[in-house]
Amino acid sequence: MHARLRELQSALTRVDSDRVEQWGRYLGSVLPTGRTLFACGNGGSAAEAQHLAAELTGRFQGERQPLSAIALHAETSSVTAIANDYGYREVYARQLRAHARTGDVLICLSTSGASENVVAAAMAARDLGVLTWALTGEGPNALLAACDDAVRVPCCDAATVQEVHLSLIHLLCHTIDATCADTATTAARRIHEEATA
Numbered sequence: 001m002h003a004r005l006r007e008l009q010s011a012l013t014r015v016d017s018d019r020v021e022q023w024g025r026y027l028g029s030v031l032p033t034g035r036t037l038f039a040c041g042n043g044g045s046a047a048e049a050q051h052l053a054a055e056l057t058g059r060f061q062g063e064r065q066p067l068s069a070i071a072l073h074a075e076t077s078s079v080t081a082i083a084n085d086y087g088y089r090e091v092y093a094r095q096l097r098a099h100a101r102t103g104d105v106l107i108c109l110s111t112s113g114a115s116e117n118v119v120a121a122a123m124a125a126r127d128l129g130v131l132t133w134a135l136t137g138e139g140p141n142a143l144l145a146a147c148d149d150a151v152r153v154p155c156c157d158a159a160t161v162q163e164v165h166l167s168l169i170h171l172l173c174h175t176i177d178a179t180c181a182d183t184a185t186t187a188a189r190r191i192h193e194e195a196t197a
Contacts, residue, residue: 025179027105031067037069038100038104039106040073055169061174072091094124096124106130106132108134113137119143123146153165
């Protein structure tokens with residue numbers, strides 16, 4: 001086996017996937033009620049944030065209602081206007097101040113955990129009553145300190161960290177779908193029981 005694949009395999013076996021499943025169960029319970037998931041990152045992490053949003057507004061595997069998910073970097077006119085007027089550090093934080101509400105969730109992706117604009121987004125989100133989670137590399141880093149919860153990938157190689165993040169995003173989506181399905185089944189059963197009582 002190639003050394004890169006061995007490193008990826010090692011990182012996958014040591015990452016806290018149970019925490020990601022907990023996040024998925026939580027999101028599967030709150031997103032169908034009208035909450036929004038925001039996601040942000042830079043470079044490859046931005047691409048993964050957009051991938052996550054697409055899986056939730058579209059579908060991952062099974063059919064379910066569309067869920068509100070926004071990758072903040074994808075608002076290119078807003079990003080460039082904010083960067084021009086306020087500096088790149090504010091490109092995500094200012095959007096959150098415009099759109100996020102108490103009870104929403106922000107997922108921050110950063111291999112280093114040191115991206116100023118992502119850390120600023122986490123700090124702004126917490127001020128707004130938005131739950132903040134981080135997917136990052138090894139700590140300690142500023143993003144870990146700024147977020148309510150985090151999953152760290154125990155690896156120093158940025159490419160491997162991003163590969164693990166993508167696997168965790170798919171696990172998150174799978175768990176969200178399963179939770180939505182369980183909730184729908186439970187609700188249908190309750191309605192049936194009430195109707196036949």
